Amino acid sequence: MKYTEEHEWLRVEDDVVVVGITEYAAEQLGDVVFVELPEVGQTVSKDDECVVIESVKAASDILAPIDGEVTEVNEALVEDPGKVNEDPTGDAWFFKLKAADPSQMDELMDEAAYNDFIGD
Amino acid sequence: MTELGRVPLHDLHLELGAKMVPFAGYEMPVQYPLGVMKEHLHCRARAGLFDVSHMGQVILRGEDAAAALERLVPQDVTGLGEGRQRYAFFTSDAGGLLDDLMVANRGDHLLLVVNAACKEADIAHMRDALEPAGVSVEPVEDRALLALQGPEAEAVLAGLNEAARDMRFMDVADMELAGAPCWVSRSGYTGEDGFEISVPVAAAEPLARALLEHEAVAPIGLGARDSLRLEAGLCLYGHDIDETTSPVEAALTWAVQMARRSGGAREGGFPGAERVLREITQGTDRRRVGLKPQGRAPMREGVALYDREEGGAQVGQVTSGGFGPSVGGPVAMGYVPAAMSDPGTALWGEVRGKRLPVEVAPLPFVPANFKR
Numbered sequence: 254m255k256y257t258e259e260h261e262w263l264r265v266e267d268d269v270v271v272v273g274i275t276e277y278a279a280e281q282l283g284d285v286v287f288v289e290l291p292e293v294g295q296t297v298s299k300d301d302e303c304v305v306i307e308s309v310k311a312a313s314d315i316l317a318p319i320d321g322e323v324t325e326v327n328e329a330l331v332e333d334p335g336k337v338n339e340d341p342t343g344d345a346w347f348f349k350l351k352a353a354d355p356s357q358m359d360e361l362m363d364e365a366a367y368n369d370f371i372g373d
Numbered sequence: 374m375t376e377l378g379r380v381p382l383h384d385l386h387l388e389l390g391a392k393m394v395p396f397a398g399y400e401m402p403v404q405y406p407l408g409v410m411k412e413h414l415h416c417r418a419r420a421g422l423f424d425v426s427h428m429g430q431v432i433l434r435g436e437d438a439a440a441a442l443e444r445l446v447p448q449d450v451t452g453l454g455e456g457r458q459r460y461a462f463f464t465s466d467a468g469g470l471l472d473d474l475m476v477a478n479r480g481d482h483l484l485l486v487v488n489a490a491c492k493e494a495d496i497a498h499m500r501d502a503l504e505p506a507g508v509s510v511e512p513v514e515d516r517a518l519l520a521l522q523g524p525e526a527e528a529v530l531a532g533l534n535e536a537a538r539d540m541r542f543m544d545v546a547d548m549e550l551a552g553a554p555c556w557v558s559r560s561g562y563t564g565e566d567g568f569e570i571s572v573p574v575a576a577a578e579p580l581a582r583a584l585l586e587h588e589a590v591a592p593i594g595l596g597a598r599d600s601l602r603l604e605a606g607l608c609l610y611g612h613d614i615d616e617t618t619s620p621v622e623a624a625l626t627w628a629v630q631m632a633r634r635s636g637g638a639r640e641g642g643f644p645g646a647e648r649v650l651r652e653i654t655q656g657t658d659r660r661r662v663g664l665k666p667q668g669r670a671p672m673r674e675g676v677a678l679y680d681r682e683e684g685g686a687q688v689g690q691v692t693s694g695g696f697g698p699s700v701g702g703p704v705a706m707g708y709v710p711a712a713m714s715d716p717g718t719a720l721w722g723e724v725r726g727k728r729l730p731v732e733v734a735p736l737p738f739v740p741a742n743f744k745r
Contacts, residue, residue: 283596284410286696287669287703305725307671309409309596309696312725331669 254342255358256367257318262342263361266349269324270358273346274306274315274337277371282308285337290326291348297321299357304347306337319357321350380426381517381577389585389592397489399427402594409596413698416563416601417739420523421593422584428518429492430571431499433483435508442476442483445502447620447643449630453478458543458558460628462620463498468645468652469616470623471498473608475569477545477558484545484556486518486569488610516556517577522567522601524742525589530557530568533583537568542743551576551583559744562598564605564737566744603704604697606663606736612674613661613692613706619645621652622708624661624736629653660714663734664691664705664722670729671695671703672722678709679721682728688713691722697738704738705731 255263260278264271279285287307297303297317304315326348330336336345352358362370378399380386386393391402402424404412415421433442439450448461458477462470472491477484487495492512499510521530530537533550540546540559548557553576561567572580584590593601599609608614614623632638635650643649666672671694678689694705705722713720716735721728 283404284408284696286410287671289670305670307696309600309698312671312673334669 254364255361256364256370257361258370259316259318261315261318263318263358265358268351269349270319270321270352271346271349272318274341275367276341279338279341282306282310282313282337284309285334288330288334288337288347290328290331291323293323293326295323297323297350315347317350318361319350320353322353323348324351325349378427380424381574382424382426382581385578385581386424386592391592391594394595396595397427399489401427402592404594404596405592407591409594409600410698412591412593412597413600415591416523416593416597417565417699418524419589419591420521420525420529420567420587421563421597422581422590423520423522423593423598424517424581425520425569426517426577427489429487429489429495430513430516430518431485431487431492431496432511432513433485433499433503433508434481434511435503435506437506438483438503438508439478441503441506441508443633443639444642445499445644446476447629447633447646447649448476449632449639450476450483451639452630452632455480456545458545458560462625462628463495464620464643464645464649465616466644467616468619468648470610470614470618470620471495471616473610473614475558475560479545479556484571490611513571515574516571517574519570519572519577519581519584520561520567521570521584521590522561522563522565524566526565526567527744529584529587529589532587540568542566542745551580553580555580562605562607563601564607564739564741565601566742600695600698603693603695603706604699604737604739605741606706606738608661609693618661618708619652619657620649622657622659622661626653656711658711659689659708660711661692661706662709662714663716663736663738664694664707664720665732665734665738666703666705666722667730667732669702670724672705672724672729672731676705676707676722676724678707678731679723679728680713682721688720699739706736709733
């Protein structure tokens with residue numbers, strides 16, 4: 254797993270990258286009540302706002318962690334946004350990307366670096 | 374930056390795992406480990422304990438205190454029976470709202486509870502108007518304020534003092550709780566039955582612990598307090614009402630008793646009376662309404678409202694909005710033109726650049742559960 258400073262995790266599965274948010278982020282957000290996902294087929298550039306996530310407290314964006322094309326989105330989150338709190342690093346992935354430049358992954362943090370980053 | 378005040382239960386909040394945030398000059402618990410959603414649902418299902426010690430408690434003492442206070446509020450205070458409380462608000466000379474409050478007749482004095490953010494201004498306002506009339510304005514500095522809310526609140530409080538069962542909505546009484554002399558009212562800010570308890574500072578923590586010991590009671594933070602009051606259709610000062618909104622625009626006409634309206638025994642005689650009384654008979658151009666977003670996206674404070682999906686000018690604005698855990702979807706309140714204020718009126722709210730459908734809805738979103 255790789256991590257961003259925006260508290261996203263990225264997991265490589267075959268030729269796609271699965272993106273979600275970390276447990277730390279889910280806990281900071283509080284109960285998630287609304288998720289808006291990108292379109293399948295949409296091309297995103299690193300730092301594009303591509304997911305809207307609203308908790309009981311506030312709205313926030315999830316930024317595309319790398320360049321790529323969205324190949325799949327987790328529609329189940331639209332019906333049941335609470336999954337984001339229940340299983341942020343498993344069932345509650347947000348979208349899958351076909352990376353335009355896999356080397357962008359190398360710039361991201363590994364688990365130890367991320368844990369340092371959040372002061373764990 | 375001025376230093377934040379600490380409430381008497383500060384250490385208990387930390388012990389309970391609260392996340393503390395600055396609010397109206399105090400460090401207050403916004404949520405506990407249960408989280409906003411579960412705290413909200415727990416309060417509606419069982420009972421919740423809230424610390425609202427940041428709010429201002431003020432005693433007015435003097436023979437003519439009630440009549441004097443009527444010069445600042447459009448409520449019937451002289452007609453308020455001993456042991457009774459009612460909702461009131463200070464109006465400005467322009468007929469706007471300076472603050473909303475509770476006023477209780479406690480026999481030889483009145484007890485007011487005012488908003489934390491307004492309390493200093495309120496006290497100054499009352500001193501100016503009331504002291505020359507021989508009424509003393511005494512901020513209560515040595516008491517905390519707790520609220521116990523929810524369907525099991527009566528049973529819980531009766532466990533400490535059976536007299537709790539005899540109170541009905543908006544009664545006030547002296548009551549010994551956990552050995553401390555408390556001032557109790559049967560009221561709250563959640564739409565649920567419940568009590569608000571003014572307790573001496575030294576006794577606040579033992580009382581809070583005695584209440585929390587009951588398995589029905591969970592501590593509830595400001596986050597859930599906000600969603601509970603929003604579902605209950607209750608105004609939050611500084612958001613849904615302020616100096617720019619009049620009582621009639623804010624749909625608070627019900628809180629102006631007949632005695633103070635045109636033709637009443639003590640008609641007018643409060644700041645802005647000319648406007649307020651005129652608006653009661655003639656209506657206003659805009660009105661506070663409930664708003665039910667038709668999709669899943671919350672419409673929060675500041676969302677612009679339109680009467681069509683594309684084009685046209687903004688017709689109104691959301692003043693409070695979020696997710697209603699008991700409703701199971703987004704809920705909001707805001708101001709719209711009177712002509713668009715009927716429940717069922719279709720409007721659109723602009724969220725992240727997109728106009729999403731929202732319908733004018735009756736308030737409250739959740740039926741009130743008071744013991745009348």
